[in-house]
Amino acid sequence: MSNDRLPRRSRRLGTRLAAVVALTLVVVGGGVAMVAVSQTARAYRDESLQRAAAMLAMLAGPAALAVAESTFDKLDGYLAEAVRPGDQDVQLVAVVTFDSAGRAVAASTDALVPPVVPGHDAATSQDFVDYAVRSRHPMWRRLVAGKTAHLLVSVPAVSGLRWGTLVGVFDTAMVEQRVERTLRSVLAVVCAAAGLLAAVTYAAFARMAVRPMQELARAAEAIRHGARGQRLHWQRGDELGLMAASFDHMAAEVERFTTNLEQQVAERSAEVEARNHDLRVVNAQLRMANAELDRLAHVDPLTAVGNRRSFDQLIAQVAGAGDGRTWALLMCDIDHFKRVNDTYGHQMGDLVLREVARVLHGELRGNDHVARFGGEEFVVLLDGAGPDTALDVARRLVQVVAHHDFEALAGVPLGRITVSIGVAVHPLDGLGADQLLEHTDMALYAAKSGGRNRVERWRPELRCRGAEG
């Protein structure tokens, strides 16, 4: 399992759903509200337009009579009276009468020009007038600049004939303000409704879905951490109930399966453990047997010192270490051993061998080795010994053996048991194990020849003599 912790992001589902609901309501509700407001705005504006046109139409009759009779001065006064400010939503601010040729003939102001709309240039009005004097119907144009809103309205002045055209400018800022207020309040209601609905959706969704999901997640998490008996046990008829039931079934199935598996594993483990124990015992026995075999292979059974094989391995090891080191070989032979064997029997000969081996072994240092080389011959390896040390040790061994009381041990008059020792020192007296052994043999021979119970070191002339002898 890569991530050990369960991500705690389930709250975001409710937030997102609430956001979607709020957004949808804002969009749909806002759209519907916008359409409704635009309809209302259109109704307001239509109404204001109708009122403006009606106000102008009331002036149109007198204007027609005035144009027909050319009594423009009277009409001027009449129009001036019409633009008196009041508290109406639609306020006439200027009105001009044009004759059928499009000439201004009477106006509410002193200037006989097209009525200029605040915030717009005179060309705008002139353009409107150009169309209006030719139009057979009332015309209008809405002009919005910043906070100001105006209506240009034209009405034909008809009295039997189309005598001219009235063009009025109406201030409709109050109407636009009413539209804006309506829009603002509707938007506020929509936003409030969206927010409320989002909150309700969030709460409801949290209660209906998010909390059960969190509980489910916790249960799954508990199972993951070992609480296999964890169950939801929800009693609800909806999809979550279905999911919980499925979860419980799955958890039960997992528990059963896991328990079986563990049981099987335990059984198998016990079996394996038993077999391991047996194997360990056998291994120990084998190790002991091997050790014994090893010991037997390297120890002389009679004298309990190393045998010839162990000596071969040892000297190969020491000789393999290189020519720079010094070590010495002592070949030790019991003098007149044949005589003991012949006189007192092999049993006594074996005793003498064992005792000599014990004496030799007891006189040697820890890193010196003694082995039975064969018959009544023992070989001693003095690791690290130079010629003087080797000779000292050899002489000491000769003396110790010579002074050892064999008779007390044997219980028979064995006579004096002595040994002769040939010494060769590496690398002074030869290189390699074989050569050194050969030289010790030569030295031993020299010691025997020299009278026995003595020590002789190899000398080159021994080789000649040996070759001679």
Add this chain to the structure above:
Amino acid sequence: MPVAPPWSRHPLLTRGLAWAVLAAVAACAQPDQAGLLTGGRAYPPDPPTGEATRLMAADLDPGVTRLRLGITPYTQESRERRDLAPLVAHVSEALGIPVELVSSGSYGELVAAITEERVDVALLSPVSYVQARAIQPALHLAARAISQGSPEYSSYIIVRRDDPAHTLADLRGRRMAWVDRLSGSGYLYPRHVLRQAGLDPERMFASAQFYGTHEAAMAALLRGEVDAAAVASGALALPCKAGEAQTARGFRVLHKCGKLPYDALAVRAGMGREALKKITWVFQGLNNRTEYGRKVLADTWAISGWMPADESVYEGVRAHLEAMAPARAAGFSGAATLTDLPLEASHVE
């Protein structure tokens, strides 16, 4: 693989919502900027002028070389000819044919002239037109006059300013001045109003006299010969225009008796279709809207121009005229239909 949120997999949903928002904002932000207010009365376009109104030889009956224009004898003939000379000249020039002004001795004479096709075109008073139409149903109505900027005028019953009478009933036992038995505003309409008020116009007055013209009736009222007079609203304004303001201010309108259309421009029944169309254009195209028109019509009985007309506008006059028929037994001859009404005015100067 991460799963994309639902809206990113449904671009239609996102774009649809976005467009809905845009459309709603656009609908709100952009009010209609300009337009027409239709649905009211539509007025026919101005008739053509210039060459289009010239009469061709084919438009007229063979041998016809002039157009006869008959006029109602509102004033003296000499004054008529002088006042109407610009109009006659204009019509003659526009049609491309000499126009002869034909005066009539009376309303009835003109009615007879147009119905018998002794004149081609006639400027008929409303009552005369209804009478002529009753006699000759094929008579063409080319236009109706607009006077002083108005297509209609009113019939008033007036009294002197200081007169004690304030209601129609107050006129009981007083002396009444009528204009003419065939005058709409000077007799027919006021008479109808009196009858509707439960009064008997034949018997309620101490005396009832016909003065022939509106001016004469007003003059008699001013002189004190009578206590009330029935006159046209235009006539009331006439003295003002003539500088006799004091006279006009001496009256008070006691009752308004309804509105009448001004004079009809009738064309004889046998006139060809093309000629009728061009005559109609010439008259309907002449009015006070232009300097030229004002000059032509300067002295023409305060006529401002002519407008298209249909038969229905004279329906009120016809109804009042017919309503008078049962009463005729007492008043005069005893004819049963409109056509039997006397064509001659029976007024007494």
